[in-house]
Amino acid sequence: MSSTASSQPAHHARSNASMTFFVCFLAALAGLLFGLDIGVIAGALPFLSETFQITSSQQEWVVSSMMFGAAVGAVGSGWMNYRLGRRYSLMIGAVLFVVGSLLSALAPNVESLIISRILLGLAVGIASYTAPIYLSEIAPEKIRGSMISMYQLMITIGILAAYLSDTAFSYTGAWRWMLGVITIPAVLLLIGVIFLPDSPRWLASRGSHEQAKRVLERLRDTSEQARDELNEIRESLKLKQTGWTLFKENKNFRRAVFLGVLLQVMQQFTGMNVIMYYAPKIFELAGFASTEQQMWGTVIVGLVNVLATFIAIGLVDRWGRKPTLILGFIVMALGMGILGTMLNIGITSAFSQYFAIIMLLMFIVGFAMSAGPLIWVLCSEIQPLKGRDFGITCSTATNWIANMIVGATFLSMLNSLGSAHTFWVYAALNVVFIILTIALVPETKNISLEHIERNLMSGKALRNIGSR
Incomplete structure (x- = not known):
């Protein structure tokens, strides 16, 4: 029995x-x-x-x-x-x-x-x-x-x-x-x-608590877990203001929106789009002359991008968001800095050509294991329930605006600064992002969204809103 x-x-x-x-x-x-x-x-x-x-x-x-x-x-x-x-x-x-x-x-x-x-x-x-x-x-x-x-x-x-x-x-x-x-x-x-199913948090925010409970019971190991989570959601819904009103009247929510916007700017200004744009040129320097060879070169870039994302999936809930991000920015800063130096000296020998490709792929590994996925993770975790739609609208729109700025300025930077200096600028930006991550980014692994919200709204420093 x-x-x-x-x-x-x-x-x-x-x-x-x-x-x-x-x-x-x-x-x-x-x-x-x-x-x-x-x-x-x-x-x-x-x-x-x-x-x-x-x-x-x-x-x-x-x-x-x-x-x-x-x-x-x-x-x-x-x-x-x-x-x-x-x-x-x-x-x-x-x-x-x-x-x-x-x-x-x-x-x-x-x-x-x-x-x-x-x-x-x-x-x-x-x-x-x-x-x-x-x-x-x-x-x-x-x-x-x-x-x-x-x-x-x-x-x-x-x-x-x-x-x-x-x-x-x-x-x-x-x-x-x-x-x-x-x-x-x-x-x-x-x-x-x-x-x-619909999101239990969205259902609860619309007053459909029974429906939210049913969804949680389908998704959690025990009905006790589902009940406790729903109670936490109900607690966070006691906040009266929402969206823009909350942004105007609550300085703690403004801090979360600011951090979300900053994180997306950091992701785009790592220079990932620049590297993806410049990849065919570097493959050309390494002796891949035909369009067909360059297309297979981009396939290699795409494959490394996929495989390195598995590193993030493996580390993010074990090692944590913050150390993984810091390591990623270090790898990207090194990749960009060395690539810039090689372009400054001149890529002439077969060894230097292949080493340039290794630096290119190293940068992609750094991005795919850290800023690529983890910025999206953090942006979706740090916003309080009543302001989540507004906060993530701001950060996601920032992602696309920053994406357009990087795309629109890259060729101008190449023409005015030269390729080596352009890569050095992005290497320096990645060093700045290491400092910003240490100073501002919280560790949110194994912490409920509602607990993060309570820490934020109680005025804890941004880097500490993931603490128990």
Whole structure:
């Protein structure tokens, strides 16, 4: 009798853990589409430029139109998530992914392609906002970091898959297939989201406490855990102000919003986009002369990006967010600094060419194991429940604005400072980010969102809001 009773909870815990993983995996699929849409255009651009006979200015529009859509989508996601919830927001994003992918593949002219890329940008903006916040509110605290990091892993897998797909289709120049094949995972996401539960924290914030309790009971090991978590959520909901009002009237909430914005600026100004942009040039210096060889070079970059993200998933809930971030910034500062020095001296021998590629890949490892996933983890953890939609709107919009600034200034920096000095500037910025991480970033592993919120609202220093 006693053995049956004891095996029941164990079976319940196993089934709930499987359910939690399934829910988090589906939500992270939005990251796969995010990565596919970011990665696919690089390989498709030369072929569609030939089809439509477009100018370099129009090519910039084709590429940047998605960033514009993403910024708009991220800003609009705050209101959408507040009114409709995480699940329906993900569903709208999935529909936009399907429609945008189909329209891109069927575009009769460059104007239609730009419009479809803006639609895809809206979907990316919604995904980049909703998936991390949903994952942070669904996952148990002991695996929350690795579950949100899985979203970033999906982005890197999406970029790699886009590179591989582009390389495969490049032999025939079938750019419509490059853009259209994304419809398949978009449809899978749309079907999967239908089966997702809504966030228990969003349900509770709308007064649906019973429904929130039922969701938590499906996702936690025991009903006691579900009950205790719901009680903590109810406690955090006693705060009267929300969103903008809370931002105006509560200096502690303003600190959390400031930290979220700073974290996203730090992520973008590590120089990851610069490295990704410069990668083909460095592969060219190493003797990869043909377009085909350079495309396989970008596949190697994409593969390293994916594999190094597993380091973050392994460390984030064991070693912690803060030490992993510090190590990542050190690795990136070294990679950028050495690469800048080599460019200053001149890359002439075969050894120096291959060493330059090793430095490039080392930088990517540093980013993928730290700032890539962990900034999203921290931004979704530090905002109080009543201000989470507003706070994450600010940080996600900052991500896309900073992304655009880096993209718009990189070529100007190369022209005015030269390649070596440009890399040194980014190396110096990574050193600054080590100092900022030590001074301001909290350690949030194994701490409930509500406990972090209580520490923040009681006025504890930002770096201590994850302490027990």
